[in-house]
Amino acid sequence: MRITEIAITPSTDDRRRALDLVERVEAHTGTPQLSDHLRLDLGREPDDGTAPIVVTVLDDAEPIAIAQLSAANEAWLLEVVVDPRIHDAVAVRDDLADTAVDAHRRHRDDAVVWWMDDPSEHDESVAGRLGLVTWRALYEMRRTLPHPQTSDVATRSFRPGIDDEAWLGVNNRAFADHGEQGGWTIETLRLRQAEPWFDPDGFRLLDDEDGNLIAFCWTKLHTDQRPVVGEIYVIAVDPSAHGRGLGRQLTLAGLDSISDRGVTIANLYVDAGNTAAVSLYERLGFGIHRRRVAFAPPEHATP
Numbered sequence: 001m002r003i004t005e006i007a008i009t010p011s012t013d014d015r016r017r018a019l020d021l022v023e024r025v026e027a028h029t030g031t032p033q034l035s036d037h038l039r040l041d042l043g044r045e046p047d048d049g050t051a052p053i054v055v056t057v058l059d060d061a062e063p064i065a066i067a068q069l070s071a072a073n074e075a076w077l078l079e080v081v082v083d084p085r086i087h088d089a090v091a092v093r094d095d096l097a098d099t100a101v102d103a104h105r106r107h108r109d110d111a112v113v114w115w116m117d118d119p120s121e122h123d124e125s126v127a128g129r130l131g132l133v134t135w136r137a138l139y140e141m142r143r144t145l146p147h148p149q150t151s152d153v154a155t156r157s158f159r160p161g162i163d164d165e166a167w168l169g170v171n172n173r174a175f176a177d178h179g180e181q182g183g184w185t186i187e188t189l190r191l192r193q194a195e196p197w198f199d200p201d202g203f204r205l206l207d208d209e210d211g212n213l214i215a216f217c218w219t220k221l222h223t224d225q226r227p228v229v230g231e232i233y234v235i236a237v238d239p240s241a242h243g244r245g246l247g248r249q250l251t252l253a254g255l256d257s258i259s260d261r262g263v264t265i266a267n268l269y270v271d272a273g274n275t276a277a278v279s280l281y282e283r284l285g286f287g288i289h290r291r292r293v294a295f296a297p298p299e300h301a302t303p
Contacts, residue, residue: 002059004096006103010054015042018054021063022081030225033081034068035115037180040191041070053107055100057092065092067100073183075111075300076104094126101130111300119293132295137272141286145230145266146259151252155217158203160193166213167205174236181234197221202261204253206246214241217254221263230258232268248280255284 007014019042022033034042041052053069053076065082080097082089101112114132116123124134158167168184175182192198202219220233232254237246251268258266267289270277 002057002064004099005056005058006099007054007056008103008107009051012045014054014056015052017063018042018056018066018068021056021066021083025081025083026224029084032222034079035077035180036192037072038068038070038077038079040195042068044191053100053104055096055103057096059086065089065096067096069100069104069112071110072113072180075113075296076108077180078104078112078114080114090122097126098130111297113300114295116293116295118291119295124295127295130295131297133298134293135296135300136294138269138292138294139272139278140267140269140289140292141278141281142229142265142267142289143285143287145255145264147252147255147285149252150256151249153206153246153249153253155204155206155250155253158200158205158216158218160200163205163213164189167216170213170216170238171234171236173239197223202257204250204257206250206253208241214238215246215250217250217257219254219257221258221261227265228263229265229267230261230263232258232266235268247277248284251281251284 010018019039022039025033038052042054050071052071055067056063057065064086065080067078067080069076069078078097078100080093080100082093082096086092097114104112112132113135114127114130116127119127127133164186168186168189171184172182197220199221202221204217204219205213206215208214215237216235217232218234220231222229222231232251235247235250235254237250255266268281268286269292270281272278272291
């Protein structure tokens with residue numbers, strides 16, 4: 001028998017059960033099922049008012065699907081994970097999204113932003129029934145390594161506890177208008193540093209001639225994937241240093257770092273509307289691998 005449980009303030013057991021399902025589905029599909037922001041939210045003890053909403057579908061007490069809503073800068077982000085081996089996975093996903101959005105709206109007025117991978121016309125119609133329209137699209141782009149070119153700039157490793165504040169300044173200035181990557185705090189950074197994949201040598205920083213941090217390329221190895229994929233996780237140039245071609249050089253520095261660790265596939269995520277960045281990555285040999293789309297209320301989606 002199937003039942004649906006709604007946890008407005010999920011317990012440790014609720015969150016662990018959700019993570020177990022996510023990991024089980026990832027092991028079956030070989031692809032990530034939750035964004036880092038939501039995954040980390042499941043792993044931490046929430047502060048008052050910031051606990052994620054977790055809706056779980058159980059079949060004979062075994063989780064087969066979850067929906068999670070987590071607070072971001074200007075909205076609550078929704079993602080749904082369903083075990084693809086169940087025969088009615090699409091119908092379960094649709095019902096689960098509806099239940100999660102309804103639960104959120106009963107408790108909060110904040111906008112809901114639903115992220116989906118390669119959405120179909122059916123997916124768009126389901127989002128539409130929830131009052132959501134297409135807002136943003138991200139491309140996952142990939143290429144093989146090593147790259148025939150190497151970086152012309154000398155980068156250095158990130159130093160935890162020393163570079164934190166300077167890095168936060170560059171990151172938050174560079175992503176001032178970005179819903180998920182902007183507005184980071186020391187706690188946000190600390191959560192990433194505590195992850196098993198964190199490697200300060202793969203976190204490449206560039207200083208100017210006065211020793212001030214002006215750009216960075218943070219890489220992440222997905223060692224649970226086969227083959228292992230090395231991600232350009234976050235890359236940014238301080239607005240004060242724009243126009244120097246540093247984006248290309250930092251990308252190459254990140255690819256060098258990934259390749260030096262024996263990884264032969266690199267990926268990154270870029271806003272589909274950022275045509276300059278997409279063109280840069282295409283010139284560097286990246287191709288589009290998949291598309292992630294965010295659906296939001298019309299008033300949230302309007303600039």
